[in-house]
Amino acid sequence: MTLNLVWVVPVCGVAAIVFAIYLAWDVLRRDMGTQEMQDVGATIYEGAVAFIKRQYTTIAILAVITALVIGGLITLFERFPEVEIDIVELGIRTGIAFLAGAACSAISGIVGMYVAVKSNTRCASAAGRSVGEALLVALRGGAVSGLLVVALSLLGVAAIFYLYGGGTTPHDAPFIIVGFGFGASFVALFAQLGGGIYTKAADVGADLVGKIEAGIPEDDPRNPAVIADLVGDNVGDCAGRGADLFESTVAENIGAMILGVAMAKVTGYDSWIFFPLVVRAWGLIASIVGLMSVRMREGEDPINPLIRGYAVTFILSVISLAACTYLMLGQAWWWFFVAGLIGLLTSVAFVVITEYYTGNRWRPVKFIAEQSRTGAATNIIAGLSISLENTAAPVIVISVALIGSFWAGAQASGVLGISPTVGGIYGTAISTMGMLMTCAYILAMDTFGPIADNAGGIVEMSGAPEEIRRGTDALDSAGNTTKALTKGYAIGSAALAAFLLFSAYLDKVELVRTKMLEGLGYAPDVVAEMVAASQVVNLSKVEVFVGALIGAMLIFFFSSFAIRAVGRTAGEMIEEVRRQFREDPGIMAGTSRPDYARAVDISTRAALKEMIAPGVLAVATPIIVGIVLRAEAEAAFLMVGTICGVLLATVMNNGGAAWDNAKKSIEAGLLKDADGNVIAKGSATHAAAVVGDTVGDPLKDTAGPSVHVLIKLLSTITLVLAPLFISL
């Protein structure tokens, strides 16, 4: 029994969008709080929209140029496309798919940010009534973004698939829609880089002068950089992450469909190609139910109801995964269910590991907090060691998951009469799809974070009672955890998906090479023999090894740009804040209003300028390596680049979050001196922890997430341009 359940894709996708609109309406109709809150909210909104407009204008120009270049390259240099299609048409279609992906990615980011920036005052106002209501507002605001991103990626992939002939030639369509994934990654890269630089330059600048030099609290309205900081939360964390997960799901979905083609060819039925879409559609429904189930009990830690909702989503995902595999994948469904389950469990493992390394109840964060006693240097050294250490557990989990899901897929090969390798690789693809099922819920939890953070800022700046601030602080703390969890989840899925994406690339290389040889008039058996080596990436060849070396280096080099941009801009910001304090003593006295606009302007200009170089580096390097060192070296470049990217992103994301929470745990009074007195804010120990937090900022919110996008970009760019790298 192999049903073609593909009709559920539009149904679930549209249902999710309708539900997101309902949530948006529900949030927006709520009370916007006091006039002061509304004023602060309006200022943030203004700054965010101004930045997003300028940023996406720049990105749009870059995207159009890139679309033309790609279309042109394909038209000029591709001679033997992997599918039956006119070459000029292929170039045009790829360019259009690229622009469509870019547009959808941009919409995901912009809408997510818009709703978040509108939810924050509502959340602040709700906090005046009850923390439970504030939690609901923030989560629903986040859910709008989460559901839209996932629905849009699902519908976008499905739409372009059918537009490009998926209904009649399902074996060809997955290959020509890869431009859609590339476009999405392209926009996500610049969105994440620009937003990340913006938010952290403002944050670092605001914290270092405000907290350490002037001794005023976080989000104090006297700090000239405070509005830039709050704007940054929206443009970096919301818009950036939305675009990021949009492209992740798109790239992985398309990759899985390409692998599905290989399965369809050998088994003779096409469900394999549609399966990734269907299973994700069900995941969307599971996420909606999970989101609706969230209710906070009086006085409990806000993280608990969020985790309960995640559990609901998880269980429903398991059930629907079982149903989908059973209905669509025929006799061997059981093994693919196991593979998918491994993916779902992997996501849970990543959540647990991230919590261990970034939660303040466990050894790593405690160690960093302890080491702050002896100053900033030992705090940083401790943080670096924890950052590096925390690569081990994720790598072990990923290794087990990859081998396990490959094994499960290979078990199915006997029944299906296919080779264990083809089955095994599809197993890793199903595993990734399983992991992605809970994506909408995870993304809602993620966007919850900046909304709660902003609400806290608005409460503080509008001079609302201390009690309300305590409520939003509790939400903010939960938000920090969920933000770290999302990054862990994203990087876990990237690692798991890596194998699927490499395999898709190798499949494409094999197909193109086959067409090439057939075009040159070789006999089919000769061709079969000649392309047999296409699936081999032999690291012991010197040029392949060099490709790997450059792939690893690119990750380090790219990160350096992102980090330096934040450092440089933060330095400017610090000078500006110091200048304002120096030139107008009325600011600290509270009698005159600081010039927020100057700080916003510094972040905006720097972010727009500094995102260009690393972005261009990321796009150009894979193309140059592929052209100079050819297809096999490019595969090694991609694979080892991905390995290093996963590791370095884990180092930076979790390390940064651990530093942040070490500081927070000191602020929460968890560290005591030899006499048992709490080490307070304003102490040398706290100042050391603030330095650590600040160092972690560009790592966890600029470089780390950008590297995550970069990995995906490398996959999609190599998939699209593979034919240029192939010689005989």
Add this chain to the structure above:
Amino acid sequence: MTLNLVWVVPVCGVAAIVFAIYLAWDVLRRDMGTQEMQDVGATIYEGAVAFIKRQYTTIAILAVITALVIGGLITLFERFPEVEIDIVELGIRTGIAFLAGAACSAISGIVGMYVAVKSNTRCASAAGRSVGEALLVALRGGAVSGLLVVALSLLGVAAIFYLYGGGTTPHDAPFIIVGFGFGASFVALFAQLGGGIYTKAADVGADLVGKIEAGIPEDDPRNPAVIADLVGDNVGDCAGRGADLFESTVAENIGAMILGVAMAKVTGYDSWIFFPLVVRAWGLIASIVGLMSVRMREGEDPINPLIRGYAVTFILSVISLAACTYLMLGQAWWWFFVAGLIGLLTSVAFVVITEYYTGNRWRPVKFIAEQSRTGAATNIIAGLSISLENTAAPVIVISVALIGSFWAGAQASGVLGISPTVGGIYGTAISTMGMLMTCAYILAMDTFGPIADNAGGIVEMSGAPEEIRRGTDALDSAGNTTKALTKGYAIGSAALAAFLLFSAYLDKVELVRTKMLEGLGYAPDVVAEMVAASQVVNLSKVEVFVGALIGAMLIFFFSSFAIRAVGRTAGEMIEEVRRQFREDPGIMAGTSRPDYARAVDISTRAALKEMIAPGVLAVATPIIVGIVLRAEAEAAFLMVGTICGVLLATVMNNGGAAWDNAKKSIEAGLLKDADGNVIAKGSATHAAAVVGDTVGDPLKDTAGPSVHVLIKLLSTITLVLAPLFISL
């Protein structure tokens, strides 16, 4: 014309040892300075010897256990050795070779440290007469160590090669001497880890309390941790680096000989096997002449005469390389000369790159210094970005060198009638040997650093005139540069050698598999076909990819141990120094002597304890991966581990040096405020730079060099135990 020039090996080796003895005599007969200097020198000597005794006792126990385990594993599990030998004998021989390598490595480290610790007072005393003489003393002291290490590695490899039948069965001997390399790496790992933890815990502790909190100068006798710091320079920098470069040259030499076997088999003459030994012997002579040529002109920067000496060594190396290739490698000598020249040029490129990233005249260090104006956080962020950035240029150089030397070797294949791959790989081996020719000179420059550093400390502590201190400061500054250059050189050679070591591993795997299949009675043509894939490391297989992932992770995880050990111990040290200052105000007043022994004891205990876990991790992981995931995955583990190791070591070594020199450039008055006044020591900006320097310390002197040793250890361990990982 293919002469067997192997007689030059003992001649040059013995000549180098005789010359080293002469230099040692020359240094030791010199004036030891004032009584105060001798007292300080004696205290340092005492601490260093006490530590080295305890450290090497522990290492000896670990080495004996490991030798038994390895011998046992081979005897129990190896069934089809790659050479004609009884299995029990192979196990015993490997164990003995391991212990011999371990012993030579230990001797290299201990002698180097001994001479350095004896040279420092002589250097301090000579500085009272002239900086030129002090430079000579420090360089000659360093040369004793450099020449001994290289001569010992040359003679050691040659001796064990002939003892194990190299005279009669030169095609087999290289394979059974790999245990010698493993033993050397094993000792080097623990020596570098223990020494590195010792030196940096003391350094960080001394600096943070002394310079920042108490505001006393570096090496001030009132600082309770100052002796531990000076001892650390000797046990970490001298002993550690000596053992490190000993094992590097051994491993690379043996690897090159193994590749020489492949060449000898296809060309029919054995010079290929001896060539690596001969060319290194000539390099030793070139280094001696270079060392003797060093003379300092009145008033010039001490780095200049050192660089002139390096130039002499370089030119002589080129000439003797040409002679050796011409006399030994037959018609195709020209191409191998080109390959060797590429290696020599690569070492120059690494020296230039390291100077750019760590010298205070260039952008990177200036940027870090600038960013110190806005505090420790921006200093650290800047340093991290520079650290990551500085991976790019070395990777490009290595990529060009690998491809270039492979290409050159492949050009020779036509004349020799061999496959381009075999010739190409031997080209990379020759290139590495070319790079190693200047090793003794480089190592002498390296050990020069800690001797000069110690001399400065002795001058300061013995209350000698300020003018003398200025002289030793100039030497110390040159020493910082040469130390960074050595690390750059070491890591460059590791990267270049990586390819040759992988290839040696794959050769061994192929041989073992051939014997295994022959032993099982397969026909020769079937065997040939079945082993053809042995040279392939296919990253697109799931278990191979997982091996690569784990290899990369090991580097990060291992580094975390080394860094954490320093952080933890430095924290203890800070508490101890603070305690002594608090409990005895006479220390700061200069009326009572601090308790140096307590600080020495903290470093000693911590170093011995903390070196165990990372050491065991480094040895156990490759064995577990090989046994579970098998030989091909092990190759990927080794290759990608090496790639990540080269990158992370570059990040840590150069990043740390850049932080150090940013601080030094502020201390030298190179940074000015807006009004043009020099930003002085004791300012907030300087304090920020000290934090950066301190963070860089464990990176550049503990984790970075240890990772370098780790890479080599992975190569030798996989070479030795390869048969355990092979299944059909």
